[in-house]
Amino acid sequence: MSDLRLEISKDFAFDAAHYFQFKDGDHPFSRMHGHSFAGTVTLSGEPAAESGMVKDFWEIDAEIAKLRDQLDHRLLNEVEGLEHPSLEALARWVFERLDPVLPGLIAVEIRRPSCGEKAVVRRG
Numbered sequence: 540m541s542d543l544r545l546e547i548s549k550d551f552a553f554d555a556a557h558y559f560q561f562k563d564g565d566h567p568f569s570r571m572h573g574h575s576f577a578g579t580v581t582l583s584g585e586p587a588a589e590s591g592m593v594k595d596f597w598e599i600d601a602e603i604a605k606l607r608d609q610l611d612h613r614l615l616n617e618v619e620g621l622e623h624p625s626l627e628a629l630a631r632w633v634f635e636r637l638d639p640v641l642p643g644l645i646a647v648e649i650r651r652p653s654c655g656e657k658a659v660v661r662r663g
């Protein structure tokens with residue numbers, strides 16, 4: 540049993556606008572536009588004896604909700620730390636903010652389901 544690792548994941552979603560300044564002139568990416576984003580937060584650990592849970596999903600959801608509030612229906616370029624709001628930057632931004640408050644955090648994935656694109660930040 541000792542070589543088995545237990546992981547739990549919680550999904551979330553938000554809608555937001557962004558633009559990229561690195562593209563020239565009238566490039567579609569340089570114009571403000573919106574996406575529906577999805578994310579997954581993954582923790583690893585041993586279930587506590589008294590609850591059988593690695594971490595109560597409600598507690599994970601409460602931490603995600605605080606960040607979601609800073610992203611949902613926002614212009615991401617205006618969010619501190621997201622001046623270049625790629626999927627890569629979003630995944631790192633979420634990981635860095637959840638890491639201090641969610642012990643056992645091992646990965647944050649941010650996806651754009653409409654086009655099958657994603658970025659993952661993983662510990663290690």
Ligand SMILES: Nc1nc2c(c(=O)[nH]1)N=C([C@H](O)[C@H](O)COP(=O)(O)OP(=O)(O)OP(=O)(O)O)CN2
Nearest residue numbers: 567568572573574575624625626627651653654656
């Ligand atoms: N490595 C990355 N490449 C690109 C990113 C990124 O975050 N990381 N982002 C973009 C832009 O956001 C671009 O707007 C994505 O466009 P596209 O893939 O064409 O997706 P849609 O506009 O079709 O998405 P919908 O949400 O379906 O409208 C480009 N590259």
Ligand SMILES: [Zn+2]
Nearest residue numbers: 557568572574
């Ligand atoms: Zn975009």
